[in-house]
Amino acid sequence: MSEETVVDVAAPHFTPFDRPKIQVVPLRGLPIVGLAVIFVALSIGFNWQWGLVFNHVVGGGLWTGIDLFVGLVIGPILGRLSIPARAEFSARFMPKMVIIMPTVVMMTLATGFQVARAQGNLLASSPNHVWLIVSFCVVGVMATVALGILEPANIAVLYEMNKPIPNGQLIHQLMQRFVYTSGILGIMQVATLIIMTRLGSR
Amino acid sequence: MSTRGVSAPAHEVDRPFPPIGYLATAALGLVVVGGILLASYAPRVAPLGFATGLLIVAAILLVTAGVLLARLKDFAWGTFSTVFKWALLAYVITSGMIEFAFVHDHTRGSSLVIVTFMLVIFALSVPTIIAFTTARYADPR
Numbered sequence: 001m002s003e004e005t006v007v008d009v010a011a012p013h014f015t016p017f018d019r020p021k022i023q024v025v026p027l028r029g030l031p032i033v034g035l036a037v038i039f040v041a042l043s044i045g046f047n048w049q050w051g052l053v054f055n056h057v058v059g060g061g062l063w064t065g066i067d068l069f070v071g072l073v074i075g076p077i078l079g080r081l082s083i084p085a086r087a088e089f090s091a092r093f094m095p096k097m098v099i100i101m102p103t104v105v106m107m108t109l110a111t112g113f114q115v116a117r118a119q120g121n122l123l124a125s126s127p128n129h130v131w132l133i134v135s136f137c138v139v140g141v142m143a144t145v146a147l148g149i150l151e152p153a154n155i156a157v158l159y160e161m162n163k164p165i166p167n168g169q170l171i172h173q174l175m176q177r178f179v180y181t182s183g184i185l186g187i188m189q190v191a192t193l194i195i196m197t198r199l200g201s202r
Numbered sequence: 203m204s205t206r207g208v209s210a211p212a213h214e215v216d217r218p219f220p221p222i223g224y225l226a227t228a229a230l231g232l233v234v235v236g237g238i239l240l241a242s243y244a245p246r247v248a249p250l251g252f253a254t255g256l257l258i259v260a261a262i263l264l265v266t267a268g269v270l271l272a273r274l275k276d277f278a279w280g281t282f283s284t285v286f287k288w289a290l291l292a293y294v295i296t297s298g299m300i301e302f303a304f305v306h307d308h309t310r311g312s313s314l315v316i317v318t319f320m321l322v323i324f325a326l327s328v329p330t331i332i333a334f335t336t337a338r339y340a341d342p343r
Contacts, residue, residue, distance in 0.1 A: 041299065045224050106296050132242075
């Protein structure tokens, strides 16, 4: 059994273009990530209610908003662009996603469990318990898709684009994976919105 | 800034690979299911038998992926190790944060042991998937 292979036979050839070396992990963003990690750890460690709610609401809002926008707006546009245009866009867009998405996901999930515990939603007797379990399942699927498919494709595209002679067909295939999985995540985020507004209104 | 062409030779990307990415993703999926199971029972103790079963199967899948990976020849190990190290750093921090939350919530005993091992598999499987996906398309030379 072997995983899918990519053959360069039909690799699109397009005009070479000037492009700078891509920084896969934008180091300038790391201090902000560090501050977010410290803020989340302090909020959990000291049971700081405002900190927990802030991280959960801000992180969750950004996560949902970005997934919806990328999956349902940027993704379809990206799918229709020429490969050089996609490569240009991705070279600037994806390194930012490498920093932003794990940070907002960490902010949301680490504090969400604490918020649920503090509000009593974890108790089996809570009327919100079933909705909470459904939200765990939705997040679980999203995490597996994002970490197992989308993020590896994202990093692989950046590495490919840093090669002296990038493979256009490979970038196209990996970008298709990005477009489809971000669409799936966008749709699943609609479920998250329904669940979270339901939880918040009870 | 430099001007470069955009199509690579076929030999770099047309070789088949063992299902390392699939195995590591399956391991990740199993520990995610296990995590949901444990979290859905909190603050009560979850049925640990099923969670342990998921953990063992996930560990077997990840070890199999590791063995298959170690047997690869003409593989871009330099790229793999660079990506793996950075991703490992990121996911060790994430796993550490989750472990901290469980300890803070007074998870103890067998439940904590299972959570810890699940987080170890999580912290190893994601970097494996990312690094393998990147390195399989990289030039092994």
